[in-house]
Amino acid sequence: MTPTPPDTQLVLLLFRLISGALLMGILAVLFIALWRDFRSAVEKTSVQRRIYGKLVEVVENDDGYEETAVSHPLLPLTSIGRAPTNTIALDDDFASGEHALLALREGQWWLEDRKSRNGTTINGLPIGDSVIVTDGDVIGVGNRRFRIHLE
Amino acid sequence: MRAGSLEADSFEKRRWHQNRLEPLLLALSFVFLALNAAALSIAQPERDSSVWLVVAVWLVCAVAGSTLLRRTLTHCDPFIFPVTMFLSGWGLIIIERVAPNFAARQTIWLALAVILMIATAGFPRLIVLLRQYRYTLLFGGLALLVATIRFGSNPSGISGAPALWLSLGDFYFQPSEPLKIMLVVFLASYLAEQYAVVRVEHAAFGKTPTPRVVGPVLLMWGLSVIVLVWQRDLGTAAIFFLVFLTLVYVASGQLRLLIGGSILALAAGAAAYILFGVVRLRVDAWLNPWLEADGRAYQIVQSLIAVASGGVFGQGIGQGSPTYIPVIHSDFIFAALAEEWGLVGIVTALFCFALICMRGLRNTVELRPFPALLGVGLSALLAIQGFLIIGGVLKVVPLTGVTVPFMSYGGSSLITNFVLIGLMLRLSAGEQALAFPA
Secondary structure (H helix, E strand, O other), X not given: OOOOOHHHHHHHHHHHHHHHHHHHHHHHHHHHHHHHHHHHHHHHHHHHHOOOEEEEEEEEEOOEEEEEEEEEEEOOEEEEXXXXXXXXXXXXXXXXXXXXXXXXXXXXXXXXXXXXXXXXXXXXXXXXXXXXXXXXOEEEEOOEEEEEEEO | OOHHHHHHHHHHHHHHHHHHHHHHHHHHHHHHHHXXXXXXXXXXXXXXXXXXXXXXXXXXXXXXXXXXXXHHOOOOOOOHHHHHHHHHHHHHHHHHHHOHHHHHHHHHHHHHHHHHHHHHHXXXXXXXXXXXXXXXXXXXXXHHHHHHHHHOEOOOOOOOOOOOEEEEOOEEEOOHHHHHXXXXXXXXXXXXXXXXXXXXXXXXXXXXXXXXXXXXXXXXXXXXXXXHHHHOOHHHHHHXXXXXXXXXXXXXXXXXXXXXXHHHXXXXXXXXXXXXXXXXXXXXXXXXXXXXXXXXXXXXHHHHHXXXXXXXXXXXXXXXXXXXXXXXXXXXXXXXXXXXXXXXXXXXXXXXXXXXXXXXXXXXOOOOHHHHXXXXXXXHHHHHHHHHHHHHHOOOOOOOOXXXXXXXXXXHHHHHHXXXXXXXXXXXXXXXXXXXXX
C-alpha cells in the first residue's frame, strides 16, 4: 500500500473520531430510550399497586352493620372469591372460586359479579352483572359483608 | 392517573417511541454507515464504488422495512427493528471491507431477509398456526437434518471440510439455521402444555421429575449428540442443547433439571474431546493458542492480535489489517470489528445484541405460556449464539464455528435471524396481535 499523504491522514483521523462519537451517540440514545421505557413501566406498576382504600369486614346486627377489625386493601383490580389466587381470598362455603371483582374504570368503582353461584349483593340487594359502588356501600359475597372505605 | 386509561397510555408512549426513536436510530445508523463508507474509499482509493451501493441498498431496506412494519404491526417494539438494521448494516460494511466479492451477494440476502421479516411479522394467526403444525415443523426439521447428514456438502469444495450445506446448483443452504427456530417453536409449545401439568403435580404432591419432563431433555440431548457425531458441528450442537436447557428451566423452574442437563452436556463434551480431533483442536487452541500460533491455532491467534491492535478507538475502517485472519467475513467478523472500531465498537455491538435479547424477554412478560416460552427461546437462541461466537473470537470459550447473528456473511443465517426478529416483533405487539381464538 502506498503511504497516504498527511492531509488524507488528517481527514481519516477526523472520520475516525466522528465514527467513534456516533457509536457513543447511538449508545446514549439507546440508554435514554430504555430509561424512559423503564420509567413508564415503573409508573404503570406503581399506579396499579397503589392502594385506593380498604374493604372492612362488617357483621349484621339490629341497627345495621357493625365494623370488625378485619380489613383488606382496595386495589384498582380487586378480586374476591374462595380461590387462593384472588386478591381477597375468602374461606366461606357460600362463596364461589372467582366470585366478584371490584375494578376502577374511568374514575368509577365497579362491582362485578363473576357468574357466582350465590350471587353478589350491594347494601343487601342482589346485583345483576355489574353496578357502580361508592364510599360506604356494603358488598355481600357468600356469608361475608364488606364496607368500602375510599381514600 | 386513572386506571382505565393506563393501557391506552402505555400504547401512547410506545407509539411516541416508534415514531421518534426508530427514525432517529435509523438516521444515526445511516450517518455512521455513510461516514465509514466515505472513510473506506479515502483510505483505500484503489477500491471501486461498490461500498456506496451497499449503503444505498441498506437505506432502501431500512426505510421500506420501517414503513411496512408500521403498517402491518402498529404496536410493536420500537427498539428491535432499528437495532437489528444497525447491526446488519455494520456487518455489510465490514464484509465489503474485508471480502468485497461476497458483499453483493450479502446485500441481496439482506433485502430478502427484510422482506421475509415483514412477512413473518405481518402474518395473521401465525402464532396459532405454528402451534397447530408443531409436529409437522419438528419432523420437517428432522428430515432436513437427516438430508444434510446424507447429502450434505461444503461450498468451499474441500474434501473433509464439515458438510453442513445442502446445494441446489449454485445455491447453498444451511439447514441447521432454520432448524434452530423450528426446534424452539416445537419445544415452546410442548413445554407450555406439559409443564403446566407438571408444575401443579409438583406443587401438590412434591413429585420428582416424571418421564414427561426428563423425556424431552434426553431427546434433545440425543439430537445434539447426533449433530455433534455425524456433522462435527460443535456450535449447532451446543446451541440446540443450551437453548433447550434454558427453555426447560424457565418452564419448570426446577434447578435440578438445569444441573442435570449441564452434567449431560459436560459428559458429551468430554467424550467428544477424547473421540474427535476437531473438538480436541478447538479446546487445545482455547486453553493455550500460543503453542501453535503458526499452525492449528493460527486463526485464533491472529484474531487476538487484531483485537489487541484495535485499542480503545480502533484503527479506523480500511486502516487495520484484519484480512490476515482466515474466513474473516464469516465466523471471525467480530475480530475485524474489534480491530477497526476498537473497544467503543465492541461495547456498542455487544450492547445492541444484549438490547435485542432483553427486549425480546421483556415483551414476553404479559403473554400466555406458549408465546412467552417462544419469546424466551428466541431470545436465548440469539444470546447463546452471539455469546458462543463472540466469546470464541475473544478466547473466552472454545471456538465453535457459528455465525455472528446479523453480521456474518451467510444467507441462511441472515434470513433465519431476520425471521426470528419478525417473530419477536409479532410477540411484542401484545396479546391482540397473536390472534388467539377466544
